[in-house]
Structure formats: structure tokens, C-alpha cells
Amino acid sequence: MFGLNRGDTLLLLLVAILTALAPFLLNPFPEGSSLAQFNGGYPDLMQRFVIFGIFAIGFNILFGLTGYLSFGHAAFLGVGSYAAIWMMKLLTMNVIPAIILSVIVAGLFSLLVGYISLRRSGIYFSILTLAFAQMSYALAYSVLTPITGGETGLQPKLSDPRVLDTMLGADGTSRANLFGLEMGQSWQMDWNGWVFTFNTGYYVAAFVMLIAFYLSIRIFRSPFGLMLRAVKTNQNRLNYTGVNTKPYTLAAFVISGMYAGLAGGLLVAMDTQVGPERMFWTASGEVVLMTILGGVGTLIGPVLGAGLIKYMENILSKINEGLLEKWFAFMPETAGDIVVTVLALFTGKGWHLTLGLIFMLVVIFLPGGLVGGLIQGGRRMFRTGDRSADRKVKSNQTPPTSTPVE
Amino acid sequence: MEAILLQILNGLDKGSAYALIALGLTLIFGTLGVVNFAHGALFMIGAFCAVMLSRIMNYSRVIIDESRTDFLGNPLKVEVPYLHDWFGPEIGQTMIEWSVPLAIIFSIPVMWVVGYVMERGLIRHFYKRPHADQILVTFGLAIVLQEIVKHFFGANPIPTPAPPAFAGSFDVGALIGFDPNVIIYPYWRLIYFAFAALIIGAVFAFLQFTTFGLVVRAGMNDRETVGLLGIDIDKRFTTMFAIAACVAGLAGVMYAPINAPNYHMGMDFLVLSFVVVVVGGMGSLGGAVLAGFLLGVLESIASMSQVIEYLPGINQIVIYLVAIIILLTRPRGLMGRKGVMEE
Numbered sequence: 001m002f003g004l005n006r007g008d009t010l011l012l013l014l015v016a017i018l019t020a021l022a023p024f025l026l027n028p029f030p031e032g033s034s035l036a037q038f039n040g041g042y043p044d045l046m047q048r049f050v051i052f053g054i055f056a057i058g059f060n061i062l063f064g065l066t067g068y069l070s071f072g073h074a075a076f077l078g079v080g081s082y083a084a085i086w087m088m089k090l091l092t093m094n095v096i097p098a099i100i101l102s103v104i105v106a107g108l109f110s111l112l113v114g115y116i117s118l119r120r121s122g123i124y125f126s127i128l129t130l131a132f133a134q135m136s137y138a139l140a141y142s143v144l145t146p147i148t149g150g151e152t153g154l155q156p157k158l159s160d161p162r163v164l165d166t167m168l169g170a171d172g173t174s175r176a177n178l179f180g181l182e183m184g185q186s187w188q189m190d191w192n193g194w195v196f197t198f199n200t201g202y203y204v205a206a207f208v209m210l211i212a213f214y215l216s217i218r219i220f221r222s223p224f225g226l227m228l229r230a231v232k233t234n235q236n237r238l239n240y241t242g243v244n245t246k247p248y249t250l251a252a253f254v255i256s257g258m259y260a261g262l263a264g265g266l267l268v269a270m271d272t273q274v275g276p277e278r279m280f281w282t283a284s285g286e287v288v289l290m291t292i293l294g295g296v297g298t299l300i301g302p303v304l305g306a307g308l309i310k311y312m313e314n315i316l317s318k319i320n321e322g323l324l325e326k327w328f329a330f331m332p333e334t335a336g337d338i339v340v341t342v343l344a345l346f347t348g349k350g351w352h353l354t355l356g357l358i359f360m361l362v363v364i365f366l367p368g369g370l371v372g373g374l375i376q377g378g379r380r381m382f383r384t385g386d387r388s389a390d391r392k393v394k395s396n397q398t399p400p401t402s403t404p405v406e
Numbered sequence: 407m408e409a410i411l412l413q414i415l416n417g418l419d420k421g422s423a424y425a426l427i428a429l430g431l432t433l434i435f436g437t438l439g440v441v442n443f444a445h446g447a448l449f450m451i452g453a454f455c456a457v458m459l460s461r462i463m464n465y466s467r468v469i470i471d472e473s474r475t476d477f478l479g480n481p482l483k484v485e486v487p488y489l490h491d492w493f494g495p496e497i498g499q500t501m502i503e504w505s506v507p508l509a510i511i512f513s514i515p516v517m518w519v520v521g522y523v524m525e526r527g528l529i530r531h532f533y534k535r536p537h538a539d540q541i542l543v544t545f546g547l548a549i550v551l552q553e554i555v556k557h558f559f560g561a562n563p564i565p566t567p568a569p570p571a572f573a574g575s576f577d578v579g580a581l582i583g584f585d586p587n588v589i590i591y592p593y594w595r596l597i598y599f600a601f602a603a604l605i606i607g608a609v610f611a612f613l614q615f616t617t618f619g620l621v622v623r624a625g626m627n628d629r630e631t632v633g634l635l636g637i638d639i640d641k642r643f644t645t646m647f648a649i650a651a652c653v654a655g656l657a658g659v660m661y662a663p664i665n666a667p668n669y670h671m672g673m674d675f676l677v678l679s680f681v682v683v684v685v686g687g688m689g690s691l692g693g694a695v696l697a698g699f700l701l702g703v704l705e706s707i708a709s710m711s712q713v714i715e716y717l718p719g720i721n722q723i724v725i726y727l728v729a730i731i732i733l734l735t736r737p738r739g740l741m742g743r744k745g746v747m748e749e
Binding site for chain 2: 067116119120123124126127128130135138139141142282288292345349350353355359360363364
């Protein structure tokens, strides 16, 4: 189907079904129960799952296939966001032109950055991308304030021209919409205490993510994708055989930049505001974390990683000490106190600690990320082939991007 | 002229911090071949050594002074640090005021242990892994370390004053023939610069003039041959890692009075220090120091109002701009060696 082989079609269908049913799957606990804390099925979070999923899928096309570790991808997300918000301010609150423009602008910007940065490889490339991103951040914060709104950022205002909207006779009060369908609109279903929320914005973003996911599968399976993998394995050898790798890596860079721009545009479409902190290097670091956590170079890994990190950011950080005390009230006082004190370290404001620890454990013990670990574990459990097959998987997951200096 | 000179001086203290961190990074990279993203966290731990020591020294007991009353008319509660009891009020107070310089002594063993444990416990297992993995695992470690510090010391910056003897400013201009009060410079920053120069000199002398340094330099050039000669090079490289951790820690201790330590100061410095290392050339100690001072001074010159008038916003981006230009014109950085970090 759609030019995919059977396995990939199944994967795509599975992802499609999971995203479609996400409002049910992420809300497994009834409203008002003590476990309702863990429900992730509210619109804001679900939107973030899919949007950052797109961001990570795009990043994976660059890092997973070519091995070039960019530390500045948040710049493209930010540029996309600014482009989208300007489209909303000047033209129309319809999200389609905003998203299209954000992809185009981010693509052009990544063409410029990529053209310069890709002259170097290894850590030099990482530092160059980081430098560009930090420059964009600093400029958005200071000199470019007329365009970016500086520290306060940008939101649509009543006084904005919105040429297309005015021509069609709408007043300035409209919200972000898709031909009249408002992004913030939700429809709730109440079933025996379970409350499921279906949000227009989420489904729009999820639809876009499915397209993005489909495109990434096609890229992974194409001759172009094969060429990118060859770059990762051994760029020198490719150069010796007479292949100019620059157009391929640049294309991969621009594609992943466009994915980032798309994510930025969608973020603006969901909550119409943007600030420069979106481009700070920690945001670039976050997408690296997502991709690694889920599994570099795997199709579904980045989406899982993005989901996991955003879930932890929103759910784990909500668990405070009072809540923990309530949960462990059944234990004897001293033991309960100890448990609460220890757990409080890892939850609430300390959720970054959990993130750092999980991340370290994944890098140390599962170089292929969660998905790589699952595949490896699965093979070990249902060992059908011989040992060489196992070894082949292993070497596929951790191809040396560079030789350590001795 | 005066303004430029003043800005150069202003750039020196930040440049010193960059140079010290970059020196440590390069030591680790040159010896172990590991890209250590947790180095900023070591700098931060150093700064918090100063905070911790000043907290310990201020540890006090409460006595009730019957002769004085507070505004409600109750007897006044006076906190008396234990140091006052042990050493007498005068010496005790001096010790408290000098807590930052004293923290140098306190921080060296702490940083040594931290560095040693880090290398033996974690980094050692990553020699053979790709650079990307090393970056990622140390990045994770940096997050963990800074979260631990945040848990114990809170998220707000903690002011840690320098000894009052160094509180004032020094009239540099008068010394070299300018009008008085034109170029004045805080004492502590001058001390920081001198301290950084001392440490950098010590590290270079150690590598250049001791047998240990000779072996380490040989190992940096050709690890295998040194190993074949029957020298346990790994052990010495571990020591070098601990030394690099101490250098970062000392840079942090002395930086505490300049900028109140907070838990993410390490990350802020790390990003810039990496730019510094790359500009100086991966693996080149001299390059790291040179680039550190160069970028520090450039940054502060770019923040002069005359410069900003012509090129608005240049002060925010000058470091990155210079880094991009240098990397594109000199692929190995200012003083990089051939064959380091090139696939």
C-alpha cells in the first residue's frame, strides 16, 4: 500500500490506529480516581506528543541516517514558529498558509545553515550548528525585536491587519482555525466516569504527523536513504568512489530542517504564541534526547522518545510531595517518610533528574535506544536464527560514526 | 583608548574562566580522546564547593542576649558561628570572610575524588564508543549532577562574597600613566586573572618539566607505543582526568564571587567553552588557552557602546560569529593538530 512493503504498511497502520485512539489509550484511568494523575489524554499534551514526534522524526532523518549530530535544530523550529505567527497576523487565522510558510522559511534557513555547516563534519559540525542556533536565539532576543517581539514574543492581536480575513468579512476576534474549524475546539465523551476528550487541533496535528511519518518511511527505504546510510558508514569511501556526498547530506539537512519548521508551525497553530526561548540550545538538546531515547535510526523510535519525554515533563513534574504522602499513607510513618523523601527527589521539580538518569542508562546499556533494546530483547527471547544474525543486528544498531582517537 | 583598555581588562576575567574550562576539556580530550560534556558541571561543582564551605563556616548556634532586645521587646537572639567559639571572634570572623580562598584547599580533594570516580566509574567504559555516545552520556551525567546540586542548594543564585580586603577596585589607569579614575578594575577580577594564569602555568609546567608529564605527553602522541614500553598509561590518564576536574573546579571556586553560583552556570559556560576548544583546535592546549582569552576579550570589546552603535546586537553573537569564520577558514581551529577528530 502507498508503495510500502508489508511490514512498513503494518507499522504505518499501527501508528495511525494508535494516534487515532490516543484519547482513549492515554486516559486509562477514570476521572476523579487517584490514578487520574497519570492520564495523558488531555488536548494540550496530546498535541505536544505528535508535534514533537514530527520534530524528532525529522531530526532522525539527519542524525539517524547520516550520523551528523546537529545541536542547533531548535533554530529551525523557532524560525518556523515566527513565520507561522506572522502569517496569522498579516493574512489569515487559517492554519494552512501559516504551516506552509513555516515549512518554506525553515527550509530556506536550513539551506543556508546547512550549506555552511556541512563543510565540516564530526564535532566541528555540531559546534557550527550550535553557533548558528545560539546566534538566532540571541538576535531574536535583542536586535530583531521588531520582528520577533523580543522577550515577550508574539501573539495575534485585534489590531492586526489579517488581509484575507478582513476581505472575507470576518472580524478580528477569530481564533486559529482550519476553514472555520477551531483548533481549540474539543468534544468530550463521558462513559461511566471515564472522560475522553477529542480535540480538533490534536487530530489535525496527528494527521500531519502521519503524513510526516509516511514520508520518513519512504525516505528510509529509498535509494536516497541508502546513500545517506552510506555516508554514515564511511564517507571517505564514498568520496573515493567518486560520489559527491554534499548534495545528499545537504538534502537530508534541509529535509530535517523543514520537519522542524513544520513542527514549529503546528505549535503556533495550536497555541498562538511564540517566544525566543524556543530556540535556546536546551531545546535543541531535547530533540537529541528524544531521538536517542527512542532509538536512533529506527522509524518509530523518535516518536516514542518524544512521547516519553513530553509525558514525563507534564505528568511526572505534577507529582508533588503532598500527593506522594497521600499515596504512601498506608505505610508505617517512618518507612513512608523515607519512601516519600526518596521519591520526591525524582518527581515534581526533580523530574529532570529522572530524565538524566534514564537517558544515561539508555546510552550505557541500550545503544539502540528503547526500540533497539526491544528488538534485541525480542530476538534473544525468540532466538530463531543463529548467533550471526544477532551479531548483525547489533552491528547495524551501533555503526561507528567515527573512530575514537587513540 | 581608555575605553578599549578597560574592555580588554573586563574581558580578561571571563576569558580566564573560558581558558581554564577549555584547558581541562582539552586535557581530557587529548589524553583520553573523550568529549566531556559534563565539564561545565565540574565547574559548577567547584563553585558550589565555595558555597558549601561558606555555609559550613557560618554554621552557628543561637544564644539569647539578655542585655539587648529586638523591636518587640523580647531578648535578642544572636547567632554565633562555631568558628567564633573555637578560634575567638576575630580569627573566626576572618576565616568566615576568607571562605572563598579557603575553599581552594577544600575543593581540590573534592574535585579529585569527583573526577576520579567519574573516570573510573563511567568514562572508562566509553573509550571505544563513538564520540556521539560520549557526548550523550556525559550530557546525561551533567543533567544528573546539576539536578542533584539544585536539590540541595535550590534554584536561586547564592551570593558568595570575596574577602572584604579585596572588595574595592584598583586604579589600573593611574599605574600606567592615564588619568586617575578612568580605568578602575575590581581587585577580585585582577586576582582571578592572576590565579588563572598561575594555574595555566602550573599545568603547562607539570606537563613540560616532570617525568609524569613527559609520559603523559608521550601517551597523547602515541598511546600504544607507550603501553608497549610497559607503562600503565591508563592509570596516568585517569590522574590527568582528575587534574582536569580540579582545574575546572578551581576555576569555579574563584568565579563564585564574580557571579553568584546557580545550578545551571556550568551549562552556560560549557557551550561557550566548547566553542572555545573548537576555535583553539581540538587537542591543542595552547590553542584552548589562547582562544579562551581571545574570545573573552572580543566579547567584551563588542559590548562597547561605540561598537553596538555601528553593529547592533554584535555583543550577543560575536563569539559564535568568530567561531564560524575561524572554522570555515582554518578547518582545524587556530592551533589544531592534524588528524584529531577528523573522520
